[in-house]
Amino acid sequence: MxxxxxxxxxxxxxxxxxxxxxxxxxxxxxxxxxxxxxxxxxxxxxxxxxxxxxxxxxxxxxxxxxxxxxxxxxxxxxxxxxxxxxxxxxxxxxxxxxxxxxxxxxxxxxxxxxxxxxxxxxxxRKRFSRIEVKHYDPVDDRMLNLILERIIGSNSRVSIRNALIVRMLWDTGCRISEILNLKYRDCDFDSGVFRITDTKTHEERKVVCSEATLEALKWYVQFNVRQGPDDYIFQKQNGDKLSRDTITKVFNRVVKELKKEGKIPQNRRIVIHSLRHGRCVDLLEKGIPVDIVKEYLGHKTLDTTLFYSHSKERTEKLLKTIKKIL
Known part of the structure; x- marks a missing residue:
């Protein structure tokens, strides 16, 4: 069976x-x-x-x-x-x-x-303070490419759309809901700047994507069924708004496949939100000040951003850097 x-x-x-x-x-x-x-x-x-x-x-x-x-x-x-x-x-x-x-x-x-x-x-009596808060592992650029290559797969428009959403999540560090809520009026396709309005903290902010991502995005949107100012950038084939479950299921399936093949360690807790975590760690590693990272990602408090600055992966890399200069 x-x-x-x-x-x-x-x-x-x-x-x-x-x-x-x-x-x-x-x-x-x-x-x-x-x-x-x-x-x-x-x-x-x-x-x-x-x-x-x-x-x-x-x-x-x-x-x-x-x-x-x-x-x-x-x-x-x-x-x-x-x-x-x-x-x-x-x-x-x-x-x-x-x-x-x-x-x-x-x-x-x-x-x-x-x-x-x-x-x-x-x-x-510490009734609720001892509850373990489970955190997800961040995605890095190597893992990102494995995921993107697997999603693109058949090279169909739907697959390209899904891969483009994942790349946008990585570039911008946005939450999945923020990317799926992007409308044409929020996007500057010349500069690659995007206005995020429907945020968890209720504060509007701007994010950017790479030139390569912007080029792919401009190619993708020209085939959208609906292209008015209030229409969503990422759509179903009939022009309706895409649900977060669609992307989450695709992402989880690919991660599961890659784990089964041994390309992603089994003990890594990788979910769609790991892209946002990965972007935070990556920016901090590249020397972007923590207060700037906080504003870019739309964290409510600096404590949230500081959590990533002390991530295990980042600490291990910093130790290697310190050892070289000793």
Whole structure:
């Protein structure tokens, strides 16, 4: 049988989580939270994800505890996180997301004293501080070329489009959403300067690409179905906006193939965001000041940029450089 046919997955009984029925009381809390977050300028996708988790919490409050969220005691929060652990079987990292969300929920709805005791107790007992934050490995130029060569493959327009997106991610250091949101009006095809508007930090910035990438991009866009100022640069064949899943799946498939062939080490954690990490490390290695790198990549704080300045790969290269001058 082929690997795509997994009899075990078909026969094992899959446990279904209880479906959440949204009541009028829950809906009122959700709407209040949504209004506050929209007023704060939070991205719709972030609000959508937060509301999904908040439904789980509100359902637990009303259907398990028989209380509204403004009437909870410290131990009620302990019960909720035990529920996430035991019944919903959520990872520690996902539980941390719920913890961070609840702090925001009670703060923006001006009820922080309700959760304050649980937060202080959690800090004292280090409930969430020991959760390991997993970081991805950066891509370097050698690995980038392996990935690009494999993506280009058949030399079809779709393959070239996908490879061009990967190269743009490398050149600009942008997030995948920022590149896919690029419109014609954001691009200066003469200078190779691009205006990034829909950013995580809500601050507009400009990025650039290499001359070679710009030449390839100008060739690619001339065949786009839609070419108006408000049309996206990277499109499906029918002119619609390209989804991030399309590129992510292509990238992950290629990385998996290259690992299987031994061209990328198995222990390297390479994802599409590794291109952004790699660009940061590369700029720092080439002597670009850390504050300039921070602004170019659109990091919210200098701490984020400094994390890459202390990456293992960069440290090892610096040691070799120091040894040469001793």
């Amino acid at each position: 082929g690997s795509e046919f997994n009899i075990k997955n078909l026969l094992l009984v899959k446990r279904k989580r209880d479906e959440i029925e949204e009541t009028d009381e829950m809906r009122q809390w959700l709407e209040r939270f949504k209004e506050e977050r929209e007023f704060d300028g939070i991205k719709p996708s972030t609000i959508h994800n937060d509301l999904a988790r908040l439904r789980v919490f509100l359902d637990f409050c009303y259907n398990r505890l028989g209380k509204s969220p403004d009437k909870l005691q410290t131990h009620d929060f302990v019960k909720f996180f035990n529920y996430l652990e035991v019944e919903r079987k959520l990872s520690k990292n996902t539980q941390k997301r719920y913890y961070d969300l609840l702090k925001v929920f009670y703060r923006v709805l001006r009820m922080y004293p309700v959760i304050k005791g649980f937060v202080e107790e959690s800090k004292d």
